[in-house]
Amino acid sequence: MKMMINDVQKEREPHVYLSKEEVKEKIQSYNSSVTDKLKMTLNANGIYTGFIKVQMELCRPITVQSSQSQGRCAHSNNETAFYLPDGCVNTLHISSTNTVREVIEALLKKFFVADNPAKFALYKRCHKEDQVYTCKLSDREHPLYLRLVAGPRTEMLSFVLREHETGEVMWEAFSIPELQNFLRILDKEENDQLQILKNRYAAYRGKLEEALRGVFKPG
Numbered sequence: 001m002k003m004m005i006n007d008v009q010k011e012r013e014p015h016v017y018l019s020k021e022e023v024k025e026k027i028q029s030y031n032s033s034v035t036d037k038l039k040m041t042l043n044a045n046g047i048y049t050g051f052i053k054v055q056m057e058l059c060r061p062i063t064v065q066s067s068q069s070q071g072r073c074a075h076s077n078n079e080t081a082f083y084l085p086d087g088c089v090n091t092l093h094i095s096s097t098n099t100v101r102e103v104i105e106a107l108l109k110k111f112f113v114a115d116n117p118a119k120f121a122l123y124k125r126c127h128k129e130d131q132v133y134t135c136k137l138s139d140r141e142h143p144l145y146l147r148l149v150a151g152p153r154t155e156m157l158s159f160v161l162r163e164h165e166t167g168e169v170m171w172e173a174f175s176i177p178e179l180q181n182f183l184r185i186l187d188k189e190e191n192d193q194l195q196i197l198k199n200r201y202a203a204y205r206g207k208l209e210e211a212l213r214g215v216f217k218p219g
Helices: 020-033 100-110 143-150 176-215
Strands: 003-011 048-056 062-065 073-076 079-082 088-095 120-128 131-137 157-163
Touching: 020 048, 020 143, 048 100, 048 143, 079 176, 088 100, 088 143, 100 120, 120 143, 143 157
Parallel strands: 003 131, 048 157
Antiparallel strands: 048 088, 062 079, 073 079, 120 131, 120 157
């Protein structure tokens, strides 16, 4: 059984300088271990390109253009706030020069998300022995470098997109329509939960009254 350890502090990965020959060797080793055809390519200028997979673990709704929206939603003007499905994974083709911030922006663009990129953070999930560590990456980190060093196995390293932690939410990054959407969604969820509780207690009350009638029924 694996233990989950969440480290919400930003982590600056020690970036060991690799010569062009070392990068070439690592890419050859990486490609020889790839099982999904998502290989890396080294260009003549020393920059390499490849693929990373990012799991979307978003608790709050995202805002997109209404024409692109799907699923449970709340409307406001020409935009729609909705929840992404749990466990949604996206594959991005990036280069070794792309930073964490650029990866986040590319992910949001791919999903037609209108939200401010500053609301989100990219995490790396590492498996060490029987423990799983989740660390928030610095905006200046280079995800493809991390992928190359760790190898292609997602069991060893995977990437996760999340909102900033509750205490870190940059509310000023939200527009008024977005905040209004959130309030509407929260109101709806609150009303739904209240109705569920009312129905539950109404059922209990009915059973109790039925039991009481049986107890005091004239024999």
